[in-house]
Amino acid sequence: MRLLLLASHFTPTYLAPTPDTNSVGGGGARKDEASVKVPSKDPKKKDDKKEDDLSEEDLELKQNLELYVERVQDPNPDLQRAALKSMRQEIRASTSSMTSVPKPLKFLRPHYGTLKAFHQTMPASDLKKCLSDILSVLALTMSAEGQRESLSYRLIGTEGDIGSWGHEYTEEAPIDDLMELVQQIVAFHMKHNAETEAVDLLMDVEDLDLLLEHVDKTNFKRTCNYLTSAAKYLPGPDDMLVLDISYMIYMKFEEYPNALQIALFLDNTQYVKQVFTSCADLLRKKQFCYMIARHGITFELDDEMVADEDDREALQDIVNNTKLSEGYLTLARDIEVMEAKTPEDIYKAHLLDGRASSGASVDSARQNLAATFVKAFVNAGFGQDKLMTVPSDSTTRSSGNWLFKNKEHGKISAAASLGMIQLWDVEGGLAQLDKYFHSNDNPILSGALLGVRIVNCGIKSDCDPALALLGDYVDKEDSSVRIGAIMGLGIAYAAPLDVIAFASLSLGMIYVGSCNEEVAQSIIFALMDRSEAELGDALTRFLPLGLGLLYLGKQESVEATAEVSKTFNEKIKKYCDMTLLSCAYAGTGNVLKVQDLLAQCGEHLEKGDIHQGPAVLGLAMVAMSEELGIDMEIRSLERMLQYGEQNIRRAVPLALGLLCISNPKVTVMDTLSRPSHDTDSEVAMVRIAQGLVHMGKGLLTLTPFHSERFLLSPTALAGIVTLLHACLNMKPIILGKYHYVLYFLVLAMQPRMMLTVDKDLKPLSVPVRVGQAVDVVGQAGRPKTITGFQTHSTPVLLAAGERAELATDKYIPLSPILEGFIILEENADYREE
Numbered sequence: 049m050r051l052l053l054l055a056s057h058f059t060p061t062y063l064a065p066t067p068d069t070n071s072v073g074g075g076g077a078r079k080d081e082a083s084v085k086v087p088s089k090d091p092k093k094k095d096d097k098k099e100d101d102l103s104e105e106d107l108e109l110k111q112n113l114e115l116y117v118e119r120v121q122d123p124n125p126d127l128q129r130a131a132l133k134s135m136r137q138e139i140r141a142s143t144s145s146m147t148s149v150p151k152p153l154k155f156l157r158p159h160y161g162t163l164k165a166f167h168q169t170m171p172a173s174d175l176k177k178c179l180s181d182i183l184s185v186l187a188l189t190m191s192a193e194g195q196r197e198s199l200s201y202r203l204i205g206t207e208g209d210i211g212s213w214g215h216e217y218t219e220e221a222p223i224d225d226l227m228e229l230v231q232q233i234v235a236f237h238m239k240h241n242a243e244t245e246a247v248d249l250l251m252d253v254e255d256l257d258l259l260l261e262h263v264d265k266t267n268f269k270r271t272c273n274y275l276t277s278a279a280k281y282l283p284g285p286d287d288m289l290v291l292d293i294s295y296m297i298y299m300k301f302e303e304y305p306n307a308l309q310i311a312l313f314l315d316n317t318q319y320v321k322q323v324f325t326s327c328a329d330l331l332r333k334k335q336f337c338y339m340i341a342r343h344g345i346t347f348e349l350d351d352e353m354v355a356d357e358d359d360r361e362a363l364q365d366i367v368n369n370t371k372l373s374e375g376y377l378t379l380a381r382d383i384e385v386m387e388a389k390t391p392e393d394i395y396k397a398h399l400l401d402g403r404a405s406s407g408a409s410v411d412s413a414r415q416n417l418a419a420t421f422v423k424a425f426v427n428a429g430f431g432q433d434k435l436m437t438v439p440s441d442s443t444t445r446s447s448g449n450w451l452f453k454n455k456e457h458g459k460i461s462a463a464a465s466l467g468m469i470q471l472w473d474v475e476g477g478l479a480q481l482d483k484y485f486h487s488n489d490n491p492i493l494s495g496a497l498l499g500v501r502i503v504n505c506g507i508k509s510d511c512d513p514a515l516a517l518l519g520d521y522v523d524k525e526d527s528s529v530r531i532g533a534i535m536g537l538g539i540a541y542a543a544p545l546d547v548i549a550f551a552s553l554s555l556g557m558i559y560v561g562s563c564n565e566e567v568a569q570s571i572i573f574a575l576m577d578r579s580e581a582e583l584g585d586a587l588t589r590f591l592p593l594g595l596g597l598l599y600l601g602k603q604e605s606v607e608a609t610a611e612v613s614k615t616f617n618e619k620i621k622k623y624c625d626m627t628l629l630s631c632a633y634a635g636t637g638n639v640l641k642v643q644d645l646l647a648q649c650g651e652h653l654e655k656g657d658i659h660q661g662p663a664v665l666g667l668a669m670v671a672m673s674e675e676l677g678i679d680m681e682i683r684s685l686e687r688m689l690q691y692g693e694q695n696i697r698r699a700v701p702l703a704l705g706l707l708c709i710s711n712p713k714v715t716v717m718d719t720l721s722r723p724s725h726d727t728d729s730e731v732a733m734v735r736i737a738q739g740l741v742h743m744g745k746g747l748l749t750l751t752p753f754h755s756e757r758f759l760l761s762p763t764a765l766a767g768i769v770t771l772l773h774a775c776l777n778m779k780p781i782i783l784g785k786y787h788y789v790l791y792f793l794v795l796a797m798q799p800r801m802m803l804t805v806d807k808d809l810k811p812l813s814v815p816v817r818v819g820q821a822v823d824v825v826g827q828a829g830r831p832k833t834i835t836g837f838q839t840h841s842t843p844v845l846l847a848a849g850e851r852a853e854l855a856t857d858k859y860i861p862l863s864p865i866l867e868g869f870i871i872l873e874e875n876a877d878y879r880e881e
Contacts, residue, residue: 056176089650113138121166125175132178139185153186160186179813231258238262241828243271247278251286256293260300268301270828271731276310276758277825280637280674284603286312295319299326305863308336312759315561324353331807331871335862337366340870342754342798344506344763368508371809372799373472375869376429378811379747379801379843388433389426391419413455417462420454421790424465428748428797429472436466437480456491457785463495464791465481465500471794478505498788505794506763534839546786548574549587553770556597557795561762563605564598572594572609575624576618583619586777587786589658592624594771596631600762606632622648630666631769635673635760642670642681649688649696657695661776664688664699668706669769670747673753675758686719702772709768710800711848747845749800750793755865756821767795802852802862803843804870812872813841814856821851 075535079660102110108563112134116411119131138152156163161472163183208774237246263271275294279287291310298307304327311319320340327333333354340347347367354360365371380386419435427433435450454462463484470477481503484496520613552571559567582588592613599606606628613624626648633641648663671677689700701720708716754765774781774789781789806812819837834851852866859872 052744070418094540094781106151109138109151110615113152113155114159114506117156117162120163120179128175129178132175132182135182136178139182145765156186157657165478171687199855211461230255234258234262236721238264238267238271241267241270243267244274244826247271247274248672249279251290256289259293260296263297263300265301268297269303270826272297272306273825299323302326303864304332305335305865308339309755309758309865312340312345320347321353330354330359331387331873332862333363334366334809335871336365338871339755339863340367341369341372342761342868343759344761346508366809369472369506370474370509371869372507373429375803375811375843376472376747376799377431379799379803379845380430382843383747383845385426385747386430388430388437389423390434391422391426394422413453413458416450416453417458420450420458420462420465421787424461424468425793426746428468428794429470429799431473431476433469433472437469438463451492457787459489459491460495460498461788461791463492464498464502464788466496467725468791470499470503471505471797472503472507474504474507474509495788498791502791502794505797546587549590552591552594553597554594556594557763557766557770560597560766561602562598563602568595568598568609571598572612575620578617578620580617580619583617586780588620589623589627589773589777590770592620592627593631593770595624596627597766597769599628599632600766601632601634601636601638601760603632603638622657623662625661628668629775630662630669633666634669634769635672636767637673637677638670642667642677645670646684649692652693653695658776660693660695661699662773664696664703665769665772665776668703669765671705673757681707682716682719689719699776702775706768710751747799747801748797750796751848752796754798754867756867758865761796764796767792799868800846800871801843802846802866802868804872807871807873811843812859813843814854814859814872815839816839816844816852816866817855818844818846818852821849 051069101695116131116135116138120135122128124133135152135156139150151328160183163179163186164268167176167179167183170179184680230249234246235247237243237249247256247259254280259271262865272294275290275297279290279294282290291314295307295310295314298304298310301323304323308320308323311323323336327336349360349364349367351357353359356863377386421431423435431437451459451462466480466484467477470480478500481496481499484492484499487493550772552574555567555571571591571594575588575595578588578591595609596606597614600611602622610625610628610632613628614621616624626645629641629644645663649660649667651660653660664685667681671681685700685703685707688696692700704716704720750764750768752768753759754761770792771789774786780786802816804812804814804816817834817837817839819834822831822833822835824831824833834853839855844852846867852863854866857875858878862871864872
């Protein structure tokens with residue numbers, strides 16, 4: 049980022065050390081104004097003050113400089129040398145630290161032409177080189193635009209340290225093919241807290257590798273913070289190159305947790321392994337495992353990463369997330385929210401129109417189905433509720449009684465809700481669900497199979513009970529049983545048309561972001577084999593979505609498959625194109641793709657075209673990674689809601705919900721309240737979007753981002769996007785018999801907690817400050833990273849945009865980002881006051 053040339057309005061900051069300012073003699077007669085004058089860039093301003101307006105000190109400086117100019121032109125080399133030396137000292141002293149145009153540059157402006165003319169007449173010598181250095185500095189404000197005189201004089205100068213001329217000179221020094229000069233500029237910037245300028249310069253010359261030579265322990269963190277922030281705004285492959293450099297810098301200074309975050313962002317397994325093999329501290333490796341578990345990827349430790357077998361098994365358990373339920377319940381007990389809640393506690397119907405809540409009220413299948421989902425999501429992970437987990441007897445609402453208050457496909461969701469209540473507790477959940485595996489009622493059996501995988505969501509095991517149980521039911525004749533097993537496998541590793549659709553979706557979740565060619569070909573062939581009538585079915589749209597999930601966040605890797613999709617039937621071709629585009633560039637902030645999607649949303653379509661829905665969702669998916677993009681996209685979506693056609697307006701609330709998921713912004717909630725009065729019944733169904741915005745108010749969050757929004761969990765985003773695509777055609781899916789698609793949200797559900805543990809991984813309560821996060825990228829020193837904080841004892845809840853920091857020096861956290869499970873080690877230097 050080049051600063052503007054020094055001019056009458058320039059206000060730079062100079063950081064170079066000030067040299068000795070003693071100058072050679074002076075006080076001779078004042079020379080008449082030079083015959084050659086270079087006008088100011090702004091002729092309206094008077095750059096030359098009258099002598100009467102100058103102070104004695106300034107007048108003396110002006111007279112001295114004019115004397116130096118006269119003596120530079122003297123035929124005596126000794127006088128020339130003394131004059132050049134004195135002039136150089138005056139200029140260097142004035143450009144070392146100031147906030148206005150240096151006075152020597154002002155006073156020398158009328159003589160710039162004179163010095164240039166004399167320079168041309170000088171023979172080649174050291175004196176000519178010294179004058180070249182001075183003219184190079186003067187040219188910053190005096191040369192005509194585009195002539196690059198500063199560079200010309202620099203090239204024939206003394207080739208000394210350019211940092212001695214001040215910060216602004218290094219900013220303006222041209223860099224075309226001048227790598228030696230670049231080295232000097234970068235070294236100067238890195239020593240004077242100007243890491244951002246050094247990075248920008250190296251980006252300009254496309255040689256970021258030079259950073260590795262100049263970073264040290266005092267500046268590498270600020271440098272890497274700027275690199276990772278800049279990566280969001282760079283086009284590929286530059287963004288990946290910048291992150292690679294950040295990774296290497298972190299590894300150089302043994303900042304392994306930060307290096308691991310970069311490795312996870314790059315989805316580079318080799319980098320992850322290198323972090324483990326480079327670190328010898330077992331406790332730190334445990335913290336790495338917690339970070340990997342939060343990201344939700346499958347990762348196997350080997351003997352090279354952890355030599356001791358017992359230690360390796362203990363660390364693998366952390367990676368497999370086996371401690372998640374225990375930590376979540378610790379948080380719930382600390383906050384005292386363990387008591388199960390009923391749907392009536394949420395509805396608060398007794399407060400409306402004086403109606404009292406009564407257990408004897410008339411039940412309906414639709415009301416019971418709604419209550420099933422409400423109690424499942426409200427009591428998720430607590431292990432108990434008041435409908436499904438109460439003891440079975442004749443006087444209470446037992447689990448059996450509640451199951452049979454749902455009809456047909458409603459029983460699937462009711463049985464599966466037991467898995468949601470036992471979320472992450474594998475042993476307890478399987479024990480509760482076991483009794484339904486022997487049921488002759490296929491919907492109940494299907495729901496139990498789905499519940500098995502919900503219990504195991506995000507929890508991995510060598511024996512994998514979910515796969516063992518579900519694999520036996522994939523080939524059953526009853527489609528509901530097969531769908532239950534297939535959905536379970538999809539959530540786990542994430543025929544009739546409905547079975548094919550859910551199979552494609554599950555394959556997309558199992559191989560999310562893998563670009564697996566074999567799976568892609570299978571889904572493509574399934575799409576090509578569909579008849580005209582089948583392509584019009586709402587469930588067929590799950591096939592392009594399953595295909596898109598294979599390329600989630602992989603950008604250009606989708607291009608070959610996108611070309612193949614252009615050969616599909618017209619009914620599904622554009623829908624597939626928009627789905628592939630939005631999935632491939634999800635979380636990238638790619639402006640060009642946003643423009644492409646906006647162009648699709650601006651078309652006036654013929655009846656039957658359905659591709660604008662995924663295009664609207666794609667806008668939110670691409671722009672969701674950074675705050676500026678989110679704000680711009682919210683404004684665009686508000687315009688669409690106001691002026692768009694009906695199929696676009698139906699998708700806008702869902703896109704807004706995705707942009708602000710688990711982050712209830714007042715402006716967005718106000719926007720979502722407007723369609724509730726819309727004449728179109730499907731637009732009025734904004735409760736799904738409102739639920740996404742509000743759900744984070746409990747102990748859980750749905751946001752797919754973590755690690756201070758740096759990392760995006762592909763599995764979590766896959767579950768959210770699947771539900772949103774189902775909501776694009778709500779009547780036959782969510783409001784039809786496939787309402788259990790709502791359970792795909794379990795893939796994104798995570799405790800929004802910070803839980804500190806000791807070296808034995810036991811909960812350890814310490815004071816922490818929780819406040820609004822402050823962006824400190826590019827700021828020198830040690831600025832505060834949070835504002836408006838409150839002090840609490842762990843475990844604590846973290847809302848959207850909040851950050852935590854330890855309020856004691858007694859312990860040192862092993863992760864730079866305080867989210868999820870944080871291991872603390874005692875500070876050996878701490879002394880009680």
